[in-house]
Amino acid sequence: MRQFFVFARKEFYHIFRDRRTLLILFGMPIVQVIIFGFAITNEIKNADIAVLDQSKDHYSARLIQKLTAGSYFRIDRNLQTPKTIEAAFREGRIKMAVVIPPRFGQDFFHLRKAQVQLLADAGDPNTATTLVNYARAIIGNYQQELNGPAALPLTINTTVRMQYNPALKSVFLFVPGVMTLILLLVSAMMTSITIAREKELGTMEILLVSPLPPHLIVMGKVVPYIVLSFINALVILAMGVWIFGMPVKGSVVLLLAECVLFVLTSLGLGILISTVTDKQQTAMMASMMGLLMPTVLLSGFIFPVESMPKPLQWLSNIMPAKWFIIILKDIMLKGSGLREVWPQTLLLTGMTIFFIVLSIRKFKIRLS
Amino acid sequence: MQTPIVVQEVHKNFGEVKALRDISFTVNEGELFGLIGPDGAGKSTLFRILTTLLLADKGKATVNGLDVVKDYKAIRKIVGYMPGRFSLYQDLTVQENLDFFATIFNTTVKENYGLIEEIYVQIAPFKDRPAGKLSGGMKQKLALCCALVHKPTVLFLDEPTTGVDPVSRKEFWEMLQRLRQKGIAILVSTPYMDEAILCGRVALIQNGALLKIDTPQQITREFSKPLWAVKAKQMYRLIQDLRSFEDTDSCYAFGEYLHLTLKHGEADVDKLRAYLQPKGHEQFDMVPITAGIEDCFMELMKSEKQQ
Numbered sequence: 001m002r003q004f005f006v007f008a009r010k011e012f013y014h015i016f017r018d019r020r021t022l023l024i025l026f027g028m029p030i031v032q033v034i035i036f037g038f039a040i041t042n043e044i045k046n047a048d049i050a051v052l053d054q055s056k057d058h059y060s061a062r063l064i065q066k067l068t069a070g071s072y073f074r075i076d077r078n079l080q081t082p083k084t085i086e087a088a089f090r091e092g093r094i095k096m097a098v099v100i101p102p103r104f105g106q107d108f109f110h111l112r113k114a115q116v117q118l119l120a121d122a123g124d125p126n127t128a129t130t131l132v133n134y135a136r137a138i139i140g141n142y143q144q145e146l147n148g149p150a151a152l153p154l155t156i157n158t159t160v161r162m163q164y165n166p167a168l169k170s171v172f173l174f175v176p177g178v179m180t181l182i183l184l185l186v187s188a189m190m191t192s193i194t195i196a197r198e199k200e201l202g203t204m205e206i207l208l209v210s211p212l213p214p215h216l217i218v219m220g221k222v223v224p225y226i227v228l229s230f231i232n233a234l235v236i237l238a239m240g241v242w243i244f245g246m247p248v249k250g251s252v253v254l255l256l257a258e259c260v261l262f263v264l265t266s267l268g269l270g271i272l273i274s275t276v277t278d279k280q281q282t283a284m285m286a287s288m289m290g291l292l293m294p295t296v297l298l299s300g301f302i303f304p305v306e307s308m309p310k311p312l313q314w315l316s317n318i319m320p321a322k323w324f325i326i327i328l329k330d331i332m333l334k335g336s337g338l339r340e341v342w343p344q345t346l347l348l349t350g351m352t353i354f355f356i357v358l359s360i361r362k363f364k365i366r367l368s
Numbered sequence: 369m370q371t372p373i374v375v376q377e378v379h380k381n382f383g384e385v386k387a388l389r390d391i392s393f394t395v396n397e398g399e400l401f402g403l404i405g406p407d408g409a410g411k412s413t414l415f416r417i418l419t420t421l422l423l424a425d426k427g428k429a430t431v432n433g434l435d436v437v438k439d440y441k442a443i444r445k446i447v448g449y450m451p452g453r454f455s456l457y458q459d460l461t462v463q464e465n466l467d468f469f470a471t472i473f474n475t476t477v478k479e480n481y482g483l484i485e486e487i488y489v490q491i492a493p494f495k496d497r498p499a500g501k502l503s504g505g506m507k508q509k510l511a512l513c514c515a516l517v518h519k520p521t522v523l524f525l526d527e528p529t530t531g532v533d534p535v536s537r538k539e540f541w542e543m544l545q546r547l548r549q550k551g552i553a554i555l556v557s558t559p560y561m562d563e564a565i566l567c568g569r570v571a572l573i574q575n576g577a578l579l580k581i582d583t584p585q586q587i588t589r590e591f592s593k594p595l596w597a598v599k600a601k602q603m604y605r606l607i608q609d610l611r612s613f614e615d616t617d618s619c620y621a622f623g624e625y626l627h628l629t630l631k632h633g634e635a636d637v638d639k640l641r642a643y644l645q646p647k648g649h650e651q652f653d654m655v656p657i658t659a660g661i662e663d664c665f666m667e668l669m670k671s672e673k674q675q
Binding site: 207210211367 | 419422423440441445453454455456457458464467468471474
């Protein structure tokens with residue numbers, strides 16, 4: 001037991017004396033969460049628009065006020081003539097232009113029909129569609145407001161409510177995703193590198209020619225990373241909750257227990273990689289290409305699994321990350337308990353046991 | 369008491385390369401056994417087989433009576449091993465390294481301090497320095513300390529003096545002598561032939577095969593040919609001239625002299641002098657000497673190559 005303790009302490013020395021390792025361990029999670037949380041979002045926030053109000057009556061002014069009331073749109077400029085629209089788009093600042101024709105209010109009340117033209121910069125089709133939909137919704141609301149409660153002729157209104165993430169905040173997807181990535185990176189990549197380093201520097205040779213049993217060598221190397229990964233998970237969760245307002249509806253204890261489970265899965269993968277590589281470079285490349293890339297692409301973190309071709313959907317099933325992301329989202333957003341997420345949990349547990357048993361069996365007690 | 373090291377007809381191939389061929393020798397209790405050979409001769413491979421890190425293709429080896437394949441766990445508890453490459457943690461201090469290796473061998477520095485004291489006092493002034501920042505000699509002393517800290521019965525030192533300055537090398541060998549006197553069997557390898565004379569017995573290894581096993585004294589005694597040390601002002605021209613002389617048997621540079629043997633011994637001396645006369649070598653000097661261990665090795669390696 002003392003051997004194990006001293007071994008783990010040695011591992012902490014390695015980590016804390018290497019500035020690069022420290023940076024990867026603690027700098028990267030924070031930076032990634034912030035980048036994904038703030039910068040890379042596909043939600044609409046303060047999109048710049050231009051307004052060409054040719055009517056300039058009470059109703060058009062109200063409409064513009066409605067558009068800018070939320071935090072979705074911000075008026076960059078007011079245009080005077082239709083000709084300037086093109087120029088405004090070319091400048092590149094505005095994403096959408098709203099054109100209100102002359103006699104907007106009059107038409108609405110007398111002809112019972114009025115037009116508003118929305119021009120969007122479809123150079124970025126996703127953003128354009130989203131912007132137009134948002135604007136339409138706002139205009140629709142305004143129309144109802146003007147019509148009053150006596151809405152005749154009868155119309156059917158569809159009310160869409162986005163369940164669990166009503167504001168469509170992409171951060172709710174990114175926090176579980178980034179957490180998964182970081183845990184995978186720290187646990188799998190760092191452990192495979194640290195074991196490969198012992199081989200590369202020749203210290204593994206001495207460790208093998210010592211009474212230390214192999215499983216103790218691996219445990220001593222791995223346990224410090226379990227601790228650090230867990231701290232990372234806590235940091236990311238805390239940032240998600242306090243900076244991005246991510247809810248944790250389910251049990252925090254269950255959430256953390258699932259984190260530990262996923263850390264173990266990743267460690268198993270990391271040890272497995274380290275048993276087949278003996279260079280730090282190779283270990284890093286193997287974890288990057290073999291783990292991170294498929295995880296980013298296939299776990300449903302960025303691209304929805306449902307819209308992938310069938311073979312890729314099957315392939316995504318063997319990604320531990322996919323199941324972990326599902327568990328995280330269910331617990332945090334839906335408030336699910338173990339009763340709902342047990343199939344995924346069982347699957348992850350199975351994978352973990354498989355990886356750890358396989359890597360212990362593959363761990364070499366000799367040099368070749 | 370079991371014989372510390374017994375090696376019987378060990379073979380090892382790496383693909384097509386024959387790393388070891390038919391190696392057999394024994395190292396007795398309290399013996400300092402030297403394995404002398406150039407780089408790539410197979411020394412490290414042999415060490416790794418004996419320290420249970422590699423499996424031999426053929427043959428049998430025991431350490432303290434324990435089989436290197438079957439009883440590898442038991443062997444790992446009783447041997448001290450210092451690999452050819454510096455294999456300590458460079459980012460850990462001297463003290464941390466020592467404590468670490470003491471702990472993984474289930475002991476403490478205090479418990480066996482008597483054994484390492486002499487070596488340790490030399491590195492003690494640097495005990496808070498990271499091992500990576502030590503000089504070559506200091507690194508090897510620390511590595512020796514780490515290999516000794518659990519009081520091994522057999523010590524394997526793979527090229528411990530490579531890359532170490534001459535003074536530290538001398539000190540290092542003195543330490544080995546004292547360890548030997550304490551009853552530890554030591555197998556040490558070195559590419560430096562001058563260190564062979566410091567061993568109890570030596571084995572010369574080349575291209576994976578042992579050429580000779582004997583005491584250094586016996587090996588030098590067996591050198592039968594007359595030997596001369598030759599010197600002149602322009603050494604490079606002299607060595608060229610001597611090597612092109614038809615009756616030259618061998619000619620190697622040893623420090624400031626060339627060591628020369630002739631095909632017909634004494635009978636060729638006059639002929640050689642006559643051959644060199646017109647070449648006009650300044651400060652020419654030629655004296656008969658008795659062979660050192662290095663001359664014997666060069667001779668052995670040369671005759672091996674010719675076969």
